[in-house]
Amino acid sequence: MFDSAGSSQPRLGRRGFLSLAMAGGVALTASGCGLLGGSDDSGSTNTGSGLEKPKIKVSIMPTIDVAPFHLAVQNGYFKAEGLEVETVDAASGDASLQKLQSGEVDIAYSSYTPFFVAKSKANADIKFVSDASSAGPKSTEIVAMPGGVVKNVHDLAGKRIAITAQNTICDTLTKSVMRDNGVDFTGIKWVSMGFPLIGGAVKRGDVDAGFLTEPFITSSAKTNGTVPIVDTASGATQDFPTAGYGSLGKFTSANPKTVAAFQRAMLRATKESADRSKIEPLMVQFSKVDQATASLTALLTFQSTLDARRLQRVPDLMQQFGTIPSKIDVASMIVPQASAS
Structure with a gap:
């Protein structure tokens, strides 16, 4: 998208x-x-x-x-x-x-x-x-590895999050859902890469979490075992x-x-x-x-x-x-x- x-x-x-x-x-x-x-x-x-x-x-x-x-x-x-x-x-x-x-x-x-x-x-x-x-609903999500350091939206503060680029819909939706949940996004370390690469980066631990849209959410779950942490199409961005x-x-x-x-x-x-x-x-x-x-x-x-x-x-x-x-x-x-x- x-x-x-x-x-x-x-x-x-x-x-x-x-x-x-x-x-x-x-x-x-x-x-x-x-x-x-x-x-x-x-x-x-x-x-x-x-x-x-x-x-x-x-x-x-x-x-x-x-x-x-x-x-x-x-x-x-x-x-x-x-x-x-x-x-x-x-x-x-x-x-x-x-x-x-x-x-x-x-x-x-x-x-x-x-x-x-x-x-x-x-x-x-x-x-x-x-x-x-x-x-x-659930068409744009932050994903992470089960058992990793990011288990919910509150764990995202200060973490490395993969997005396609800054000042895009990716970080805009991510910041919004974090703000809705009272999480400080100012310390996020944004890591830019294409959607097809994000799931693999999360699996390897190159980043702590990643923003994905469909069909990458479903594909990464099957290929890399990533799981959704928060639906970014919720709250103020529903x-x-x-x-x-x-x-x-x-x-x-x-x-x-x-x-x-x-x-x-x-x-x-x-x-x-x-x-x-x-x-x-x-x-x-x-x-x-x-x-x-x-x-x-x-x-x-x-x-x-x-x-x-x-x-x-x-x-x-x-x-x-x-x-x-x-x-x-x-x-x-x-x-x-x-x-x-």
């Missing part, structure tokens, strides 16, 4: 079903969460659609949050809107944002935190096109917006019909993503996990229509932690939202 690309409790089979469907709601988001990827081209060359730009490039990450996007490509929903969509892989939320700022892509998927950091620094006129996901699709103001202003077509295709695919049977094959195909892992994975909540009041929670929390210096008005960053065609 997030900025770069374990529990055995029952949810939808042993782990819970769909809460995320990363911001959409999937999200399974990092800056970042989850793991999906791969480049696909919708193949449409419809130039009679009336769109200002019928062929666009979209940067994506290997996260579960993008499952609705893959559905829109595979089921021809972009084509039906007269859009030809070329995907460009990005290694992290920051990398996705850089591709947007450089003009390599027209729309970028990322966890929300890099977008707001860029906005706070006046590095880019960021506009949000579509939501992607919110953190569902149903917390995690990721979405952003663009630049000059693009959204010049291409309102193109943006609306993208939104309609994503809305259609996101509604379809409520059927878990549509998502698990994508996890196997793009996340490279086996079917057993896919069936146990707790999903983020997929969403596509942006709500300013809900999304305002993200920069407000970032400001509390000093990640951005001042308040950001989210409403001014959201472009008009299209309804289903």
